Each structure stands twice: as structure tokens, then as C-alpha cells.
Amino acid sequence: MTIAIVGAGMGGLMLARTLHLHGLHAVVYEREPSRDARGQGGMLDIHSGQQALREAGLFDRFLTIARREGQDMRLLEPDGTLLLQEDTPDDAPMLRPEVDRADLRALLLDSLPGGTVRWGHAYESAADGVLHFADGRSAPYDLLVGADGANSRVRALLTDARPEHLGQNAVEIGIPDIDRTHPELAAMVGRGNYWVLGDGKSLSAQRNGDGRVRIGLSFYHTGEDWFATSGIPFDDPAAARARLLELFAGWDARFTALIAACDDTIVPRSLTTLPVGLTWPSNPGVTLVGDAAHLMPAVGEGANQALLDGAVLGRALAAHPQDFATAVKEYETEMFERTGAAARMSARMQEMLMAPDAAERLLAFFQPR
Known part of the structure; x- marks a missing residue:
């Protein structure tokens, strides 16, 4: 049974890692020509996603690249008024450490067997169990997982929703x-x-x-x-x-x-952003993880939910290796509930940022911490 993952981001790579740990093979198709083809962006605040890293056997290595001091916070107003300063003690728990996105991606890539990621494969379309790529190549699949980000092309196989x-x-x-x-x-x-x-x-x-x-x-x-x-x-x-x-x-x-x-x-x-609480009718041959499934405001949830998506879907497929329909439905039921709650929280945070008194609202939000 062939599992094809489109996109070598956090969700797709975590899924491939989880499947590998359970003895299941997947192929990740990535449009970029190599792992170093472009910069991967800035720092990520990894909190709930730590659970996925633990289950993947990568948590100890994650701690070597995570920055405890990245939990520091300074909040100010445009006139220079300091509203909040939180400095993280050297022995503070790593509840929300920062990690460089490129380092975390490299950690996931290095945890996979050679050849798992097929670089230079730009997804074009899929039909009748065959993936078609922009350069004319094709590949078979039994399950297609869209991990291709905010502007996912795989998403169109499941829903008309657009960011x-x-x-x-x-x-x-x-x-x-x-x-x-x-x-x-x-x-x-x-x-x-x-x-x-x-x-x-x-x-x-x-x-x-x-x-x-x-x-x-x-x-x-x-x-x-x-x-x-x-x-x-x-x-x-x-x-x-x-x-x-x-x-x-x-x-x-x-x-x-x-x-x-x-x-x-x-x-x-x-x-x-995608609509809060987006769902779709389950399709045994296609599903989505990460931003492809639940693009949210950039307030610290996206990467964490993507890591959890990969872990949860991987576990479901390992539990039902010959029954993708059951595995996909089990995953989507959990994912819709979990990411719906995260999306609602992210929307509330976005409302704070857009409010006229945004600084005061954020101060009230962070002070209890």
C-alpha cells in the first residue's frame, strides 16, 4: 500500500518519521530541488508539538537545538514605554522554547531513511491513484497526504475552501x-x-x-x-x-x-487564513496535514499542530495498515476537534493584535503567566 506525502514541511516529515518507526514506508514528494534550496524562515515556538517529537524519538535531539532563552518576552508601546519584561531563568522548564525552523526541519529530515524525500517533484494533479508532476513524471499512490502548505493544491481534492x-x-x-x-x-x-x-x-x-x-x-x-x-x-x-x-x-x-x-x-x-473549523467529508484516498488543512493566523500554533497532525495520522495508519479509510477517518475526527480549538484561540489572539488597545490587551493576556 503506497503512501504518498506531498510536501516536506513539518507535518509531512513528522508523518514520514512516525510511519518509519512503525515499519511503514512512505514517499515524500517535494517541489524544491534540494533540502538547502531556500531559507526556511525564522524561529518557531514549540509547545504542544513537543509531544509529537517525544513519540517520534526525537525529543532529546530537539533539546540540543532548542533555545530556552527564546521564551523571554518584552512588550512595549510605540513611545518606548515598557509594559512587560520576562527574563527566563537558566533552570526554567522548556515549556515554549524557540527553535530555528531550518534546524527542526533538518532534524526531521535526518531521521528518515535515505531516499524517503524525492526532491524536485512539483505536484500538478492526482487522479485514479496516480500523481502527476509538473515535469511530466508520475507516481502511483493508495493514500495521498497533502502536506503542501497554505496554498495547497492537494486541498482541492477535498474541499473548495481557499485561504x-x-x-x-x-x-x-x-x-x-x-x-x-x-x-x-x-x-x-x-x-x-x-x-x-x-x-x-x-x-x-x-x-x-x-x-x-x-x-x-x-x-x-x-x-x-x-x-x-x-x-x-x-x-x-x-x-x-x-x-x-x-x-x-x-x-x-x-x-x-x-x-x-x-x-x-x-x-x-x-x-x-482558512475558515475556522474547516472540515470535509472523509475520503479514504486523500487527507491533509498542517497548513493545508487548517491555516491559522501566525500566532504560534501552526507548526505545533502540523507536528501533531503527522504523529496522529501516522499512529492511525500504523493501527490500520490495510484499512486506510478507517485510519483517515480516525485521524480527521481527532484533527478537526483539536485544530478547531487551536484555530479559535488563534483567531482570538489575532483580534487582540488588531484592536486599537492591542498592547494593553496583550499585557493582560501575558501577565497571569
């Missing part, structure tokens, strides 16, 4: 080797999460494992066409920095200094 714009657009910038190049800004950002909210915008800064600080500049209550009208010339980094500084005029000079210090990697991101 909808969240009313938030973001610009990602960064400062490389910040401890050496801008030690004063490094000290300001600290070791973990640095948030400034107000005026319908936010600035978030976060250290990466390679010494780079990734900075997200978010603009709330903006539409899908906002980048076209924002006046940010993304093809001219110096002019883009200047325009971003204009958009944050009036903010404390320490915050605008982060923008001024960024390098030439300036990336627009239009944020979308």
Missing part, C-alpha cells in the same frame, strides 16, 4: 550578526521575543539561531491590494527602508533604528 486575506500585511526585514554589527540594538531586543504595538501597526523582533534578528513590520486593517498602494518599492532596498521609516514616523527612535539597520532582504507577506 482568505486576514486584513494584515507584513514586511519582513532583518539585521545579520546583530551582536557584532549593532550591539546596542542587540541588547535592546534581548534574547527572545520583542513586541511593539500601537497605531494599527506592530514591530516584532526575534533572534535566529544564526545570529540574525528577523523583524516583522505588520500593518493591520489593510486589504489584499495594500502593497500596491503602500508606496514601498521592494525592488529598491534603500528606498524601501526609507518608506518604511516614513510609515513608522513618530515611533521611538530606538524602534526606527531597527528598520534603518536592516539589510537588503525586504520581503512582503500578505497574510491569509
Whole structure:
């Protein structure tokens, strides 16, 4: 029985690892030409997903790449007022450690037998138990698992639902080797999460494992066409920095200094989400994991739910290796309930971020912790 996984993200790789532990073989088809073809993004807050890593026999190795100090939190207002500062003790439990997405992906990839991931296979379509790829190649399957992210093409086999714009657009910038190049800004950002909210915008800064600080500049209550009208010339980094500084005029000079210090990697991101509580009629030959199944606002749940998806589906398939229909239905029943609750929580957090008094609401949310 052939299990084909489309997409080598967290959910797809965790599924392949779980199946491997149970003696079941799967093939992961990934459109990227190699594991190092592109950067994998920033840091992940891994909390509930730790359970999946334990079950996969990867938790001890995860602890070697996780950053306890990534749990630090600083929350400020645009005028520089510090609302909250949480510094993690050296002996604090690793409840929500940060881990570099690239490191976690490498951990999962290295846990799989050679040849499990077939690079350079861009999924085009599937029909009658055959996968078709963009370059004309094909491959058979008995079960197809779409792990192909927010803009999943496999999703269309199960539902007409499509991601909808969240009313938030973001610009990602960064400062490389910040401890050496801008030690004063490094000290300001600290070791973990640095948030400034107000005026319908936010600035978030976060250290990466390679010494780079990734900075997200978010603009709330903006539409899908906002980048076209924002006046940010993304093809001219110096002019883009200047325009971003204009958009944050009036903010404390320490915050605008982060923008001024960024390098030439300036990336627009239009944020979308799938409907909260999305479900579909069970199909014994196709299912979804991760963002393909339940794309949520980027508030810390996506990667965790994807890891859990892979573990839960893998266990179900191991329990019913000759009955994919039962395994898929068992997985989807659990997944719909679990991720529906996570999506509702994420939507509430997104509402806080978009509120006029976002900083005060987040302060009230975090203080009991």
C-alpha cells in the first residue's frame, strides 16, 4: 500500500518519521530541488508539538537545538514605554522554547531513511491513484497526504475552501550578526521575543539561531491590494527602508533604528487564513496535514499542530495498515476537534493584535503567566 506525502514541511516529515518507526514506508514528494534550496524562515515556538517529537524519538535531539532563552518576552508601546519584561531563568522548564525552523526541519529530515524525500517533484494533479508532476513524471499512490502548505493544491481534492486575506500585511526585514554589527540594538531586543504595538501597526523582533534578528513590520486593517498602494518599492532596498521609516514616523527612535539597520532582504507577506473549523467529508484516498488543512493566523500554533497532525495520522495508519479509510477517518475526527480549538484561540489572539488597545490587551493576556 503506497503512501504518498506531498510536501516536506513539518507535518509531512513528522508523518514520514512516525510511519518509519512503525515499519511503514512512505514517499515524500517535494517541489524544491534540494533540502538547502531556500531559507526556511525564522524561529518557531514549540509547545504542544513537543509531544509529537517525544513519540517520534526525537525529543532529546530537539533539546540540543532548542533555545530556552527564546521564551523571554518584552512588550512595549510605540513611545518606548515598557509594559512587560520576562527574563527566563537558566533552570526554567522548556515549556515554549524557540527553535530555528531550518534546524527542526533538518532534524526531521535526518531521521528518515535515505531516499524517503524525492526532491524536485512539483505536484500538478492526482487522479485514479496516480500523481502527476509538473515535469511530466508520475507516481502511483493508495493514500495521498497533502502536506503542501497554505496554498495547497492537494486541498482541492477535498474541499473548495481557499485561504482568505486576514486584513494584515507584513514586511519582513532583518539585521545579520546583530551582536557584532549593532550591539546596542542587540541588547535592546534581548534574547527572545520583542513586541511593539500601537497605531494599527506592530514591530516584532526575534533572534535566529544564526545570529540574525528577523523583524516583522505588520500593518493591520489593510486589504489584499495594500502593497500596491503602500508606496514601498521592494525592488529598491534603500528606498524601501526609507518608506518604511516614513510609515513608522513618530515611533521611538530606538524602534526606527531597527528598520534603518536592516539589510537588503525586504520581503512582503500578505497574510491569509482558512475558515475556522474547516472540515470535509472523509475520503479514504486523500487527507491533509498542517497548513493545508487548517491555516491559522501566525500566532504560534501552526507548526505545533502540523507536528501533531503527522504523529496522529501516522499512529492511525500504523493501527490500520490495510484499512486506510478507517485510519483517515480516525485521524480527521481527532484533527478537526483539536485544530478547531487551536484555530479559535488563534483567531482570538489575532483580534487582540488588531484592536486599537492591542498592547494593553496583550499585557493582560501575558501577565497571569
